[in-house]
Amino acid sequence: MRRRHRAIGISFLLVVLLPALVSAAYLWLVAADQYESRFGFSVRKEQTQSAVEILGGITEFSGSSTSDTDFLNKYIRGRQMVQVVDRELDLSSIYQRQGDPVFSLASDASIEDLEAYWSRVVTVFYDSSDGLIEVRVLAFDAASAQSVAQAILAESSRMINELTAIARSDVTRYAKDELDRAVDQLKTARQTLTEFRSTTQIVDPAADIEGRMGILNSLQSALATSLVDLDLLLKNTSPSDPRIIQTRQRIAAIEQRIQDERASFSTSRTKDEIPYSKLVGEYEALHVDLEFAEKNYVAALTGYESALADAQKQSRYLATYVAPTLAETAKYPRRGILLAMIAGFLALGWAIAVLIYYSIRDRR
Structure with a gap:
């Protein structure tokens, strides 16, 4: 029995x-101190109210966006965040320490190793x-810990701004x-109408007809007087009497002019002598197209302004x-807690092994 004891x-x-003594020596003599930097945030939505409230300067700030905070919770832990902060601060230079292989980053660490180490020094409470x-x-000096925290916060803010831009888009x-x-x-409708006017030298066929009718009415009045x-x-x-001859000549000239003016209603004054009725029809069609395009533009502009107002409601910060x-x-590493955990697990494992060994031995 004494031998067993x-x-x-x-x-x-x-x-x-x-092993507990070795662990204690490592924790107190070798392990480097780690400093803590903390920050906290939430994602808020800004919702602009009606036009009347906008004029009054009233803006509502809604509660936090759960989906965005869920996203950031995973994003901060993920590889992309690690790569962004590493490019900005060079994490290897911050977390590599000679003589402390347990708590420092290995000198030949890959991106996978860096991502695994990131989960040890960056903790998210959601x-x-x-x-x-x-x-x-956590970092081996206070300034580095704060710098890493600031980089994480800045990248999180940038990502939220990017998500807002995507939502607005x-x-x-x-x-x-x-x-x-x-x-x-x-633009096409206006250009087509401009080209029509340039080609025909007619700004408005209706006004042109009205002018020609005025000339014809004047000729009819002069003919009646003559x-x-x-x-x-x-x-x-x-x-x-010579005056009779002159009057008859004037009447003949007026009648000829009246015939010419009436004939001009069927044929335009353009180089191609296109029928005037066809020109009027073409102008009316172009004018209708222009009116439709203008109304369509007004409707599209109203819709776009409404969409911009809706997009403003997607603002997050x-x-x-x-x-x-x-x-x-x-504050870290928590040497006392770590030593107690190491000693506890060693003692538990030792006790289980001893019980199993002597239980098997006593059965023989």
């Missing part, structure tokens, strides 16, 4: 006490009920495409309630 004591010394995220960053993309098509249609003058001359003078802190004293 001696064996148990020796095994306890070798399996539990000696309250899904309130949408609050708090991040703890998705909301306004269709309306912007419709507006662009309406603008092109309006006929009356001729009748008076025939009654009061001899047939050989990072609300920081705790800025990255700068530690004055090192």
Whole structure:
């Protein structure tokens, strides 16, 4: 029995006490101090109200966006965040320490090793009920811990801004495409009408017809006056009176001009002598196209402005309630807790092994 007790004591010394002493020596003599930097934030949505409220300067800030905080919770832990911060700060230079292989980053660490180490020095505490995220960053000096925390916060803010831009783009993309098509249609309609006017030298066929009718009415009035003058001359003078000849010549000239003006209504004054009725029809068709394009443009512009208002409601921003802190004293590694855990697991494993060994031995 005494021999068994001696064996148990020796095994306890070798399996539990000696490794615990080695661990204690490493923790207090070799392991470097680690400083903590903390920051906290939530993602908020900004919702613009109606036009009346906008004029009054009223803006509503809604609660946190759960989907965005869920995304950031995973994004901060992910490889992309590691790569972004590494490019900015060179994580290897921050976390590599000579003589401390347990708590420092290996000199030949790959991106996978760096990602695994990141989960050890960056801890995310996420309250899904309130949408609050708090991040703890550890480093071997306080300034480095704060720098890493600031880089994480800046990248998180940039990502939220990018998500906001994507959401706004998705909301306004269709309306912007419709507006662009309406603008092109309006430009085409105006250009076509301008080319028509340039080719025909007619600004408005309706106004041109009205002007020609005015000329024709004036000629008709002059013809009537000349006929009356001729009748008076025939009654009061001899047939050989020169004034009768002049009046008849004037009447003939007016009648010819009237015929010419009437003929011009069927044929335009353009070089190609296109029928005037066809020109009027073409102008009316172009004018209708222009009116339709203008109305379509107004509708598309209204839709785009409405889409912009909806996009404004997609605004999100990072609300920081705790800025990255700068530690004055090192809190990590928690040597006492780590040593107690190591000793406890060693003792538990030793006790189980001893019980199993002597249980098997006693059965023989």
